[in-house]
Amino acid sequence: MFEMTRLHGATVQHDGATCFSLWAPDADTVAVKLGDGSVHTMHHQASGWYSARVNCGPGTTYRFLINGQLSVPDPASRYQPQGVDGPSCVLDPDAFAWQFNEWKGRPWHETVIYELHPGACGGFAGIQAKLPELVDLGITAIELMPVNECPGKHNWGYDGVFPFAPQSSCGTPDDLRRLIDAAHGYGLMVFMDVVYNHFGPHGNYLGEYAKSFFRDDIHTPWGPAIDFRNSQVCDFFCENALMWVLDYRIDGLRLDAVHAISEMDFLTNLAKRVRSAVPDGRHVHLMLENENNQASLLAEGFDAQWNDDGHHALHVLLTGEHESYYQDFAADTTIKLARCLKEGFIYQGETTRKGASRGEPSGHLPPTAFILFLQNHDQIGNRAFGDRLITLADHRGVRAALGLVLLCPMIPMLFMGEEWGCEQPFLFFTDHNEELGRAVREGRRNEFSDFAAFADEMIRQRIPDPNSHSTFVTSVPDRAGGNQTLQDDWLAYYRSLLRLRHAHIVPRLPGTLSDGTTIPGEKAVSACWRLGDGSRLRIDLNLSENPVVVAAPDPGSKIIHDYRASLSKDPTILPGYSSRAILDQAT
Numbered sequence: 001m002f003e004m005t006r007l008h009g010a011t012v013q014h015d016g017a018t019c020f021s022l023w024a025p026d027a028d029t030v031a032v033k034l035g036d037g038s039v040h041t042m043h044h045q046a047s048g049w050y051s052a053r054v055n056c057g058p059g060t061t062y063r064f065l066i067n068g069q070l071s072v073p074d075p076a077s078r079y080q081p082q083g084v085d086g087p088s089c090v091l092d093p094d095a096f097a098w099q100f101n102e103w104k105g106r107p108w109h110e111t112v113i114y115e116l117h118p119g120a121c122g123g124f125a126g127i128q129a130k131l132p133e134l135v136d137l138g139i140t141a142i143e144l145m146p147v148n149e150c151p152g153k154h155n156w157g158y159d160g161v162f163p164f165a166p167q168s169s170c171g172t173p174d175d176l177r178r179l180i181d182a183a184h185g186y187g188l189m190v191f192m193d194v195v196y197n198h199f200g201p202h203g204n205y206l207g208e209y210a211k212s213f214f215r216d217d218i219h220t221p222w223g224p225a226i227d228f229r230n231s232q233v234c235d236f237f238c239e240n241a242l243m244w245v246l247d248y249r250i251d252g253l254r255l256d257a258v259h260a261i262s263e264m265d266f267l268t269n270l271a272k273r274v275r276s277a278v279p280d281g282r283h284v285h286l287m288l289e290n291e292n293n294q295a296s297l298l299a300e301g302f303d304a305q306w307n308d309d310g311h312h313a314l315h316v317l318l319t320g321e322h323e324s325y326y327q328d329f330a331a332d333t334t335i336k337l338a339r340c341l342k343e344g345f346i347y348q349g350e351t352t353r354k355g356a357s358r359g360e361p362s363g364h365l366p367p368t369a370f371i372l373f374l375q376n377h378d379q380i381g382n383r384a385f386g387d388r389l390i391t392l393a394d395h396r397g398v399r400a401a402l403g404l405v406l407l408c409p410m411i412p413m414l415f416m417g418e419e420w421g422c423e424q425p426f427l428f429f430t431d432h433n434e435e436l437g438r439a440v441r442e443g444r445r446n447e448f449s450d451f452a453a454f455a456d457e458m459i460r461q462r463i464p465d466p467n468s469h470s471t472f473v474t475s476v477p478d479r480a481g482g483n484q485t486l487q488d489d490w491l492a493y494y495r496s497l498l499r500l501r502h503a504h505i506v507p508r509l510p511g512t513l514s515d516g517t518t519i520p521g522e523k524a525v526s527a528c529w530r531l532g533d534g535s536r537l538r539i540d541l542n543l544s545e546n547p548v549v550v551a552a553p554d555p556g557s558k559i560i561h562d563y564r565a566s567l568s569k570d571p572t573i574l575p576g577y578s579s580r581a582i583l584d585q586a587t
Contacts (some may be wrong), residue, residue: 001489002322006243008236009076009164012092013059020062021051022074023232024209033393035087048210058095063089072205073162079173080149080165088165093247096177103184103218105251105283106140108303109368109509112498113191113413114139115376117146117156117426121416121475124171124179131186137419138498141189143254145377147176148195151202152431154472156381157193157198158256159430163240170292180249189251191285192244197238197260198222203386220260228263237266238273245274245284252285254306260266260289271301275380287371293345294357298369304411305369309346311379313337314401317523317543318374318393323451325354334525338517341408341527344370368410368513370505372396374405375415384448386425386447386475388418396564396577397494401418403563403579404541406497407505408513409529414494417477421490429472437467486527497561504560504583508533521548524574533585539563545576557584 011019020032020040025048025536032052033039042050042064056062061081063071077088085130114134121127127142134142148160153169160167166176180190198220199206206213213233218225228234245414253274258267271286278284288297298305313336316322322330328347329336336346344362362369373379375389390398405478406412417424430440445463448454454463464471477565479487511532518526523544529537536557540550553559553570564578575579 001421008239009074009078010062010088010090012094012196013053017053017055017088017407018057018060019051019053020074021049022064022065023047023236024066026211027209029067029467030209031065031068033063033065033071045200056090058090058092060090062090063087063382066209070205070208072208073203075204076239077149077162077165079163079168081168081172081548083168084149084151084161093173093175093243096174098249099181100184103249103282105285105509105555106187107283108285108411108557110191110506111285111411112138112140112501113371113411114141114416115143115193115413116416117145117157117377118167119157119472119476120426124175126164128179128182131183133187134211135186135188135311136497139188139414141251142183143189143191143193143413146193146195146256149203150200150431151433151436154429154431155200156428156430156466157377158195158417159202160195161200161203162365163194163196163237164243166530171263177248178488180285184249189283189285191252191254192248192250193256194241194244195205195238197226197257201440202579208276210448213327215262216217218262221479224263225260228261228266234266234269238270241270241274242277249539252287252303254289255290256289258288258297259393259405259520263296264297267302268300269296275301281506291358293347293362295345295348295362295365296358298362298454304369304371305397305452306376307340307344307372307410310340310370310410311374311376313340313346314374314543315379315389318389319400320396325327334523338525338527339416339517341404341525342514342517363514367514368411368509370410371413371577372405372408372410373413373415375418376413377415377508380415380426380527381428384451384454386427386464388423388425390418390421391423392550400541400577400579401563401579402497404495404527404539405535407501407561407581408527409505409509409531409537412501419491419494420479421482422477422479424477426468426473427471427475428532428563429468430466430507431469431472432467437465439586441465441467474482491498500560500581505531505537508537518551520550520574521546524548524550526550531586536584538582538584540574540580540582542574542578547573547575550574553582557582 030042030050040054042052074088074398079089146157147166149162149165150159185189214224280404285303294437316329316333340346347359347362445460447481508531515528515530524542526540561581565574
């Protein structure tokens, strides 16, 4: 493995001492106070840096003392054993004994992602116990929702204030390494969801001694924007990305909501630094969530983007919902889905309901530059009651759509529990102090005041309290309380589709290009791709109740997937709520 240069935080030296570094340009003095009570002056360096070399090693707890008064944890702490308000702890990331040192990752086209919430899956050890099931399902990568230290014992994941420190309630940093090492032993990649666009509302003190970490002219939904014009700020987050890739051997990063980052140069620089830090032959993948649909970023070091456009079109077709962001997909939805399957993004510069232009042309990108899904943490957890898709849509429609999502050349992603038909909600949950918890609860309920179903204040009061422990418990997937036969049926369906993908689609994915789409009827699409080996894949999808007329399969082609299509004896008739995948292999 390549060695990592660590600028921020506590770094154990070869002789056993520790070097402490803090960027505090607004501080007059900085000291490091160890758990034994000793205080060590930190020396002022250029550009607002303070540093000290202290004879202490791994396991030492410490805090920084700003101007002799303000005692704060290390913003680059690698471990917060007592939570966000406790002291930081010195760690030696090189001390872990990895078992699978020959692991190089897997090529991107082999990726099938399973997104999960670490806390809801029993922490790092609980996820590790689940790995054999995921391998059997056909998953090749698990994506961890953010694990950075958040206030309290459980959190949705996006209130982190220590990007370098894994959530202590999920396990120790070495527990996380054991999970990653075990996953590699099973042939599974591990992706990390990282949040570089904001800090959580409690436990972040950077504004007290490094005001230039934030901008005062740009505000995000979470407060002042992070100022990526500042090189020290860029280094902080780039170092974080490199820590996950080098110290934890993470196989990929998913960057949350990069549309809230005003400096795109930061993103391209991060990608370059990650790419240059790993040895040749090792696969590391970088993914984006980006409402701006900036296709240009997918040609500058990033492998793929979550295709929210595709999800929204499918969701509207399956549920009929049309409020909030679904308004942009409520008209000509079938045409929009066809464009997604042919060109990637639906919005490629068109005007949205808000009157703004959104997106860039994406038809030149390969299908594998887009991650497609029917469910994820956002699309469930951002709903007032955390509704799963199968509680909103006809199950036949969901199964038909899965034939498209899991077999098309885009990269598929599942959300924890959907593979066995989980109907439990996945809610927005927190564990804040009473005052902050009250503010979060009221803010959460007010978010839905513009929805017709929640116009009445009394109805909004029924929205679960994010800070209630029961809200978290309700969000933990549990097969014990459901219909076992129905769960097994869903599981078998997902497993069969993923086996088809690995057998017929994955080996042919490199070099795949769209071969066009047609619209045989309302809520029905027929999409074709020319696979890398010259084979032709066609997927027919009908999400309406009514049959539609489609082209007959070409002579010599093979139907590899048939959900209800065989209900019609005529191969040109696609019944309602059905899907079919046809492979015409190259000769």
